[in-house]
Amino acid sequence: MTAQRYKCIVQYDGTGYVGYQVQPNGNSVQTEIEKALKKMSNGQIIPIHASGRTDSGVHALGQVIHFDYPAAIKPDHLLRALNSLLPDDILIKSVELASEEFHSRYHAIGKKYIYRVDLDRFPNPFKRLYTTHHPYRFNMENLERAIKKLEGEHDFTSFCSTKTDKTDLVRTVYEASVRKDEANNELVFTFRGNGFLYNMIRIFVGTLLQIADGLKKVEEIDRLLEVKDRRKAGPTAPSQGLYLVEVYYDEEKLRNG
Structure with a gap:
């Protein structure tokens, strides 16, 4: 029987x-999903392909994967079967049939991330794995002015880990915004763009928090975009505050959110 390609969120x-x-030093999300598919297919190994990797401790609300299953199954049946076999910290949100040409990584044209910062005076034990704690006074106006400078097409060398394997460090950021979530006493950063470099968003946040705290001026963003030197930017914010929210395959939706 011809294999059927499925796209999952x-x-x-x-x-x-x-x-x-998959990594040699511990368990991964990919490993767990492939284990579930192997059980469903009587021991057959079914590789899965994702829109991209996320680092240790980073969460996802809308990661996209695809795989070729060796039998035709209704998407809803596949959804229920996979979720019954996966651990509680992984959920297949949706399943749909995909054309054999579709590729979750190569056809992705952009992504949206959020980053959550807990502003409580003391670390909230129920947020410690899902936010970064930052209990300091800050200037919201300066933060909002600084973050807007990241929008547009720029060479983001200053905001990329030196461990990157990319040579072209130019990306376009369509949205860079921050809001105060009063109900949860959090800052929520949003970044939407045609691609993000290794640790780019976490370096954005680390630098922006320094500006909000008064350790750097708003104009520091302009200087960092010009000097193209990772050593001049702020620290890499911790991984647990970062969430992959959405992967885009439609140009209009990417540009307009």
């Missing part, structure tokens, strides 16, 4: 994993 709590991708 996956949510996961990244706390207990070394990241999305």
Whole structure:
């Protein structure tokens, strides 16, 4: 029987994993999903492909994967079967049939992330794995002015880990915004763009928090975009505050949110 390609949207709590991708040093989200598919297919190994990797501790609300299953199954049946076999910190949110040409990574044209910062005076034990604690006074106006400078097409060398394997460090950020979630006493950063470099968003946040705290000026963003030197930017914010929210395959939706 001809294999059928399926596209899935996956949510996961990244706390207990070394990241999305299979790694030699611990368990991964990819490993768990492939284990579930192997059980469903009587021991057959079914590789899955994702829109991209996420690091250890990073969460996902809308990761996209695809795989070729060796039998035609109704999407809803596949959804229920997979979720019955996966651990509680991974959820297949949706399943749909995909054309044999579709590729979750190569056809992705952009992504949206959020980053959550807990502003409580003391660390909330129920947020410690899902936010970064930052209990300091800050200037919201300066933060909002600084973050807007990240929008547009720029060379983001200053905001990329030196461990990257990319040579082209130019990306377009369509949305860079921050809001105060009063109900939860959090800052919520949102970034939407055609691609993000290794640790780019976490370095954004680490630098922006320094500006909000008064350690750097708003104009520091302009200087960092010009000097293209990772050593001049702020620290890399912790992984647990970062969430992959959505992967885009439609240009209009990417540009307009």
